[in-house]
Amino acid sequence: MATTSIFTVSSRQLPNGRSQHLHCPSRAHDTADPNRKHFGPKEPMPHHRADLSSFAASVAARLPGTWTSEYHQHAAYRDQFPLGEEVWDNGLAYWALSEFVLRHHALLNGPAGQQLCVIDRPLHRHQFLVAPLRDENLKPHHFDGVGEPNGIKVASDPLRAAAAVTRRLLPHYRCALLDVRRNALEQPEPPLLHAPPEADQLVTLFWYEDGVLGTPYASVPEEARIHLYAHGFQYHPHRAAFLLPTAYGVDGRALRIQAVAHQLATQGIGVNLRHAAPAANQVPPAPPTTAPATASGKPRTTARR
Incomplete structure (x- = not known):
C-alpha cells in the first residue's frame, strides 16, 4: 500500500525580512501499511562491514x-x-x-x-x-x-x-x-650485565628483631667508619655497634643505606643487607621425662620429705 502524507505549512521570518514556508509531513495522517517494519533504537537496522x-x-x-x-x-x-x-x-x-x-x-x-x-x-x-x-x-x-x-x-x-x-x-x-x-x-647484541669481582672488604648491615638496623663496630673496616658516620649512623657503646636511628623513618633510612652503599662501593668495599638470626632459634633442650638415675640405679628426686 502506498504511503500518503499530508504536509502542513508553517512560516518563519528570515534575516532579510522575507518569509520562508516550511512543508512538514504530518505523522498523524500517515496512512502507511500497518504491517511495515519500523526500526527503533532497541532494534538497529541490519548492517554489513566493508570488505x-x-x-x-x-x-x-x-x-x-x-x-x-x-x-x-x-x-x-x-x-x-x-x-x-x-x-x-x-x-x-x-x-x-x-x-x-x-x-x-x-x-x-x-x-x-x-x-x-x-x-x-x-x-x-x-x-x-x-x-x-x-x-x-x-x-x-x-x-x-x-x-x-x-x-x-x-x-x-x-x-x-x-x-x-x-x-x-x-x-x-x-x-x-x-x-x-x-x-x-x-649495538648488535644486548648489553648484558656481568657479575662484578668480589670485594676485598665487606660491611654487613643487619636488621635486628627489635627493628634496629646496624652492624657490630668491630666488623666494620676502619676506612669505612667515617662513611657510616657521614650518612647518619651513630655509634652506641653499650651495644658496641653502629646503629641507624629509627627517627629517620623508613624512607629516610632507605636513602641513607643506598647512599652509604654507593659511597663504599667507590672505595672497593662491598655492602650486604640481611636479617640477623633471631636468638629464639636456639631452642633449649627439652627437660627429661624421668629423673636421671643415681649410682644405685634408683631415680633421683628433688622432693623434700
Missing part, C-alpha cells in the same frame, strides 16, 4: 612505492596472537587485537622492509585500523628508547585511507625504523 580484503588491496595500490597485499583469515582466536606481538602500536590497534576477536587481517608489504597491518575497527563498521609492524629481524633491545609510531583509524574509502596513511603514518614509521636499525648497527 577488508578488497579495501587493503586498493589501499596498497595507492601507496607510494611498490606495495602488495596479503589477506589472512583466522580459524581461531589464537591466530591473532602473533599479530598482537608484532604490531608497533600502543593505541587503538593494540587495544583491538588484545580486547576483541578479529576474524581476519591483511598485511601490506612495502619497500625497505616496511609492513603494515589492516584490521577492522571494532564497533565502527565503516572504519579500519592501519598500524605498522616491527622489523622481525631486530632484537628487543634495539627498540629501547624509540617511541611507537602507532597506527591510525581510516575510513572505508580506499582513496582517502591511502592519503591518510601516506601523510600521517608512513613518515613516523620510517623515522622509527631508521632509529631502531641504527641501534642494531651500534
Whole structure:
C-alpha cells in the first residue's frame, strides 16, 4: 500500500525580512501499511562491514612505492596472537587485537622492509585500523628508547585511507625504523650485565628483631667508619655497634643505606643487607621425662620429705 502524507505549512521570518514556508509531513495522517517494519533504537537496522580484503588491496595500490597485499583469515582466536606481538602500536590497534576477536587481517608489504597491518575497527563498521609492524629481524633491545609510531583509524574509502596513511603514518614509521636499525648497527647484541669481582672488604648491615638496623663496630673496616658516620649512623657503646636511628623513618633510612652503599662501593668495599638470626632459634633442650638415675640405679628426686 502506498504511503500518503499530508504536509502542513508553517512560516518563519528570515534575516532579510522575507518569509520562508516550511512543508512538514504530518505523522498523524500517515496512512502507511500497518504491517511495515519500523526500526527503533532497541532494534538497529541490519548492517554489513566493508570488505577488508578488497579495501587493503586498493589501499596498497595507492601507496607510494611498490606495495602488495596479503589477506589472512583466522580459524581461531589464537591466530591473532602473533599479530598482537608484532604490531608497533600502543593505541587503538593494540587495544583491538588484545580486547576483541578479529576474524581476519591483511598485511601490506612495502619497500625497505616496511609492513603494515589492516584490521577492522571494532564497533565502527565503516572504519579500519592501519598500524605498522616491527622489523622481525631486530632484537628487543634495539627498540629501547624509540617511541611507537602507532597506527591510525581510516575510513572505508580506499582513496582517502591511502592519503591518510601516506601523510600521517608512513613518515613516523620510517623515522622509527631508521632509529631502531641504527641501534642494531651500534649495538648488535644486548648489553648484558656481568657479575662484578668480589670485594676485598665487606660491611654487613643487619636488621635486628627489635627493628634496629646496624652492624657490630668491630666488623666494620676502619676506612669505612667515617662513611657510616657521614650518612647518619651513630655509634652506641653499650651495644658496641653502629646503629641507624629509627627517627629517620623508613624512607629516610632507605636513602641513607643506598647512599652509604654507593659511597663504599667507590672505595672497593662491598655492602650486604640481611636479617640477623633471631636468638629464639636456639631452642633449649627439652627437660627429661624421668629423673636421671643415681649410682644405685634408683631415680633421683628433688622432693623434700
